[in-house]
Amino acid sequence: MSHSVHLTVPPKVLHTDALPNGARLGEFEIIRLLGVGGFGMVYQAYDHSLQRSVAIKEYMPTALAGRAEGVSVSIRSSLDGASYRAGLQSFVAEARLLARFDHPSLVKVFRFWEAHNTAYMVMPLYVGMTLKQARSQMRHPPPEAWLRQVLWSVLEALKLLHAQDTVHRDVSPDNIFLQDSGPPVLLDLGAARRAIGDLSRRHTAVLKVNYAPIEQYADARDMEQGAWSDLYSLAAVVHGCLANDLPLPATFRVLRDRMPSMQDVAQLAQAEHGRAYSPAFVSTLDRSLAIRPEERPQSVDDFSQALGLQTPRDMAQFDWRAEMGPGWQLSREEQARRARPGPMDLAELPTQFMYPPRQSADGLAVLDSVVDVEPRRWKMPAVLASLALASVLASAAWWAHGPEQPLPVAAVVPPAEVAVAEVLDEPITLEVVAEPVAVAKPVAKSEPRKRTVAPPPAKSARAEPRAAPVSTPSELAAHYRTSKTPQPTLCGDSNFFTRSMCMYRECQKPEFADLPVCVDNTQRLLAQQQQRR
Numbered sequence: 132m133s134h135s136v137h138l139t140v141p142p143k144v145l146h147t148d149a150l151p152n153g154a155r156l157g158e159f160e161i162i163r164l165l166g167v168g169g170f171g172m173v174y175q176a177y178d179h180s181l182q183r184s185v186a187i188k189e190y191m192p193t194a195l196a197g198r199a200e201g202v203s204v205s206i207r208s209s210l211d212g213a214s215y216r217a218g219l220q221s222f223v224a225e226a227r228l229l230a231r232f233d234h235p236s237l238v239k240v241f242r243f244w245e246a247h248n249t250a251y252m253v254m255p256l257y258v259g260m261t262l263k264q265a266r267s268q269m270r271h272p273p274p275e276a277w278l279r280q281v282l283w284s285v286l287e288a289l290k291l292l293h294a295q296d297t298v299h300r301d302v303s304p305d306n307i308f309l310q311d312s313g314p315p316v317l318l319d320l321g322a323a324r325r326a327i328g329d330l331s332r333r334h335t336a337v338l339k340v341n342y343a344p345i346e347q348y349a350d351a352r353d354m355e356q357g358a359w360s361d362l363y364s365l366a367a368v369v370h371g372c373l374a375n376d377l378p379l380p381a382t383f384r385v386l387r388d389r390m391p392s393m394q395d396v397a398q399l400a401q402a403e404h405g406r407a408y409s410p411a412f413v414s415t416l417d418r419s420l421a422i423r424p425e426e427r428p429q430s431v432d433d434f435s436q437a438l439g440l441q442t443p444r445d446m447a448q449f450d451w452r453a454e455m456g457p458g459w460q461l462s463r464e465e466q467a468r469r470a471r472p473g474p475m476d477l478a479e480l481p482t483q484f485m486y487p488p489r490q491s492a493d494g495l496a497v498l499d500s501v502v503d504v505e506p507r508r509w510k511m512p513a514v515l516a517s518l519a520l521a522s523v524l525a526s527a528a529w530w531a532h533g534p535e536q537p538l539p540v541a542a543v544v545p546p547a548e549v550a551v552a553e554v555l556d557e558p559i560t561l562e563v564v565a566e567p568v569a570v571a572k573p574v575a576k577s578e579p580r581k582r583t584v585a586p587p588p589a590k591s592a593r594a595e596p597r598a599a600p601v602s603t604p605s606e607l608a609a610h611y612r613t614s615k616t617p618q619p620t621l622c623g624d625s626n627f628f629t630r631s632m633c634m635y636r637e638c639q640k641p642e643f644a645d646l647p648v649c650v651d652n653t654q655r656l657l658a659q660q661q662q663r664r
């Protein structure tokens with residue numbers, strides 16, 4: 132297999148609370164900010180003692196804390212002290228746990244320490260991008276052989292954790308890192324996020340809801356978490372990769388499972404992209420996505436066996452772009468984005484005003500409120516212009532990500548050569564109430580934006596074939612063709628990305644199959660398939 136010449140240039144990521152480039156943490160010099168999650172910031176750094184580049188993750192739950200003066204971190208309100216400390220303890224515990232393992236597919240922690248009201252963990256500097264970023268650049272779903280190699284790596288890491296009675300509980304596309312060369316790496320366990328979530332609201336789980344199995348919700352105490360929980364998340368990752376869409380949250384599926392099966396998704400991938408997925412692959416993933424834990428494979432070995440997973444040849448040299456084969460093509464969006472001039476550098480925009488910290492009763496530094504103090508250094512017209520620009524950019528980001536994604540908090544400026552935008556995926560706080568009805572909210576940043584994710588509309592709201600006494604699907608279709616009754620609107624609530632999957636699914640139903648819109652859709656898919664042959 133020839134090796135690609137692509138090397139990922141890290142995107143330029145900016146954040147008001149990040150350590151400045153050049154800052155020193157003992158022997159480590161901060162080179163640049165690499166990424167921002169809801170609970171930490173990851174920097175590229177240089178270890179002057181061992182003379183090598185590393186990545187350092189700093190505990191920084193930006194909803195609760197920020198940087199005031201120097202390198203120290205301060206909580207925003209004394210009310211957040213307990214949550215902040217719980218997250219800090221979990222961050223350190225996760226670092227300690229990861230430091231015990233040594234496997235090329237599991238993020239390695241070289242060392243960790245607490246200082247400046249926060250904590251740090253030093254990791255190898257991986258060069259590449261997350262699976263989430265990579266998928267957003269692909270025009271076609273990845274082939275089965277490629278997915279098997281990625282799965283193999285992640286499963287090796289999971290096997291190691293499970294053997295120590297540790298469930299990862301945060302397998303998602305942004306936690307699978309595709310190195311430019313080398314095996315995919317499973318990143319952090321998201322322990323700080325869970326600790327903060329558990330403490331800040333009773334009966335509330337802070338989860339990446341599209342990948343979390345039902346037993347990870349706070350109220351599902353009777354359901355044990357185990358290897359099967361990580362396998363659900365991993366299968367959801369593959370489902371998302373094939374469908375190019377977010378899998379439905381488990382809580383929605385419990386009510387009424389509207390998520391297309393792996394078999395549906397695989398059939399569509401074949402029809403639209405000419406990709407074939409084997410029955411063993413599809414059925415194992417379908418089984419792993421079962422809502423009930425006991426219906427899923429119970430261990431990594433069960434899963435691998437059912438899949439017929441073989442040890443790949445040489446993962447140490449794995450080049451994910453080259454292994455994608457000739458079908459590897461940048462998506463149109465990605466091509467267009469690379470052709471456009473880069474976005475404006477937001478480095479000069481104030482996103483928060485910084486003031487010297489006060490002390491809370493328990494000795495933690497507290498940031499002053501950002502709303503009740505007059506800004507000192509910024510002139511009002513400049514501030515208004517900045518806010519207007521920030522709001523335009525925020526709307527653009529919301530539009531680009533679609534309503535499922537919370538707003539990014541960091542400005543991201545992709546480099547000219549390789550435009551890889553870090554999509555900052557905050558976890559969604561999902562309150563589980565007595566009735567199985569879910570209300571999703573983004574974790575509050577400095578300015579929380581409230582959103583409600585309503586369950587998908589009932590199907591009866593979409594199709595209203597009621598006017599004529601027709602009985603068979605073809606009678607129904609003929610009726611729509613000849614009468615003035617409008618055809619039922621299929622997939623009216625889907626967006627650009629989910630529409631084709633939704634149309635495919637709806638048109639599989641006998642009552643819609645003969646509708647002109649479905650006949651057209653099927654003919655189009657067949658024509659595409661023939662063109663590819």
Ligand SMILES: Nc1ncnc2c1ncn2[C@@H]1O[C@H](COP(=O)(O)OP(=O)(O)OP(=O)(O)O)[C@@H](O)[C@H]1O
Binds near residue numbers: 167169171254306
């Ligand atoms: N060791 C590393 N080497 C290179 N880049 C890394 C490394 N670890 C993390 N990153 C980058 O930093 C980004 C942020 O990582 P982080 O784990 O903090 O965030 P997250 O998983 O997206 O969010 P959360 O903390 O909310 O789960 C990652 O998406 C990845 O691109």
